[in-house]
Amino acid sequence: MELRRVLSVVWGNIRRNKRAFILSSVGIIVGVATLTFFVALGMGIQAGVLNRIYPVNQIEVEPATVGVVGLREAVVDPALLGPRMVDTLRSLPDVTAVYPKMRSRLQARLWGGKTMFGYNMRTEAFFDGLDPELLQEDLQQTERVEDKRRRAALRKRGACKKDEECPLGQECGEDGLCGRIEYWRRFEAPSLAIPCEEEGSDEHCLAGQRCLGGLCRTPCEGGAACDEGSSCAPQPGCEGEGCPQVCLPDCASDADCDEASVCDALPGGGHGCVRLPCTVGQKDRQYSDSPRDLAGTVTGRCANGVPYGSATCEPMTCPDDTYCAVRDTTVAEGYCEKPLPVLLNPFLIEVFNSSVASSLGLQPLDGVEAILGISFRMHFGGSYFTGDLAKNVQAVKLAQVVGFSQKALEFGVTLPIDTVRALNTRYKGRDSARTYDTFILETEGNEDVSALIGELEERGLSLSSRSQDARKAADLLFILTVVFSFISVVIMGVAAVNITHTFLTIITERRHEIGIMRAIGATRADVRRVVLVEAAAIGVFGTLAGTLLGFGFSRLVNAAAARYLEGIPFKPDDFFHFDWRIFAGALVFALIFCLLGAFVPAQRAASLDPARVLVS
């Protein structure tokens, strides 16, 4: 019997007996719906929640600790946790990248939020540093950059040269058109003017730098060559004989330098990027919340380009996107600098919304957009918890929220690691900045990392509690998915038994039909095939309907989540991940159970004795 005939017979049978078909399908539909729903939910949570907190291919390790009279002490010498460890980890098999993490080693305070809350909130500031490269994708995703770009592409966009020419919330893009600000781009270490006290010493300056003229600079006297892209020149601001030689970045115009520098002709010929010195006028103005106060006045230059000191000189403020970062709290002078880019952990906003806001009588925050770009002040060297450092090393800096990441510090802020390194060196000396606190390891794909963890343990490292939690959560999720898949398989098993019963009844009802088919030329195999194909039709129909049902139910859950979990920012819009593989898997299961259920009836139908049923 040709397949076409078999199908038309099956189609006829289904049409004749719709009730039995639907009833037999119900179990399969419910089973497939359950399977689809829970597997999609499991995959959705894995992809949308767990992987965001900790991607499958990333683990965080820290020095293993042992308890010593109530305190925990690392088992490895902290001195080993430097760049050498990074190299060692990088050389491990399976490890594709290593991102060290450095915590702050100095006290700090922060305040801000006046524009949002009406007054400034003040708190102790804890911060750590992460490699911006590690976070790029994460930040773009959280900021919904794709979405922003898509929406921007639909709009008419104005041509521009500077950010000011664009409407609020937009910036002048590289394409010369106004576009939505993409904050994630700002998460990179700004070039800071790090002050220092001990002239000539390198203790509080980054590697390769030394304290020259009160700032950490890269020296090049004694024939020491500068890196490519920079040239040796007398230290800017130093006049007369015996000025130290320092490396300055080469440039042809201001555009080659960062926002806080200008391209100046150098005394020895050529051009180099030179930081803009500035003043806020009075030292107390550095605490001001007014952007105009912070913009300060650039010393030694005129906005209109005329020589400094001439009668027509218009005062110049620090360039766009920069402010006048005062050297310390005892003076009013400093250098123009970009604000420190800062990341927050979404958890912080949840905490704020769920408890802080109500107890302080503030409005809960609504989503990312409200907070991105918000500025606040960080006061390094000052503390509410421990004593302050000397006033002449305390410094107040402007910081700006440029993104959110689950990898950011839960209670505190996260800066680019180079910035944290510079600050730690400035305040606590070189040694403090030589070691890292934890390492984020990137592995290839979603391989099993157990072997890797074993190797790390040999080196005195262990999974960070967060990584352990992530693994536990992933394991739990997996177990739950398996349990619910099992339940749905049991449902399908029950459906199979149901199919057996229904089919046995149907076959008894149709025995004359089967008999006449056999008398006319149907083989046993033909009869069996018709029964099995009819069961398979239930499987296909059940899978389609069940998938639709499961999908529909998932939409309901998403809608309910959107409604009832409003206070939780950064929850995924879709808790489910539907994939053709789920459909294929459900289809396979459904077919297997339908065919299993129809096996005995098919056998019975095929072995029906036509002579007996036809002759009455």
Place this chain on the structure above:
Amino acid sequence: MIHIAGLHKHYREGGNDNHVLRGVSLDVAKGELVALMGQSGSGKSTLLNIVGALDGDYEGEVVVGGQSLRGLGDKARSRFRNRTVSFVFQQFHLLPHLSVADNVALPAWFDRDERGKDQHARAVALLERVRLGSKVATSPRLLSGGEKQRVAIARALFNHPALLLADEPTGALDSASGALVLELFRETNRQDGLTVVIVTHDPEVARVCDRVIHIRDGRIEPAEGAPAAAGEGA
């Protein structure tokens, strides 16, 4: 057309051995119209089912159309039923969900060589032949018993069989319908040279047949005026 020698058939059920056919020997020539008579339970249907390859569980020799039915597999037997023999049953056995024409064309479903042929036209022609040209698209449910049986005959003729086996075809019909059915058997026998075996209790049926075979106690009774045809069995 049919050659049977020493045919035995047992129905064994739960320790009971019902020896139904006890050494049947029989020959039917090509083109004969034969009536098979005997008491109820004498084994007529059993014999017919064996000849029609619906039942392959027997001892003895059965050759139909030159083909021995012994040892044929399910596929070959199905093909044999599809091509060589046709059945007409007392209970018609039409498929209620198909139209009359589709019922007639049913044998084509199991015939590879039928692919692409105009089965509907042939079904219609056969229905005209059995005087049902007006009921082509009707549902069998709406037909009278006699009409149903004529549809069954048309179906039996669809694949041009060599042998037609009818098991009490008029048993469920009134005499007028039965007469028409009988006439159709004779007509096909005369016109197409089809060999027809009709199991019947009806002397009227037996009267129009070329020959009447009686079966009794599992054996064929010798025909009147002829030497004993029954073999002594194996």
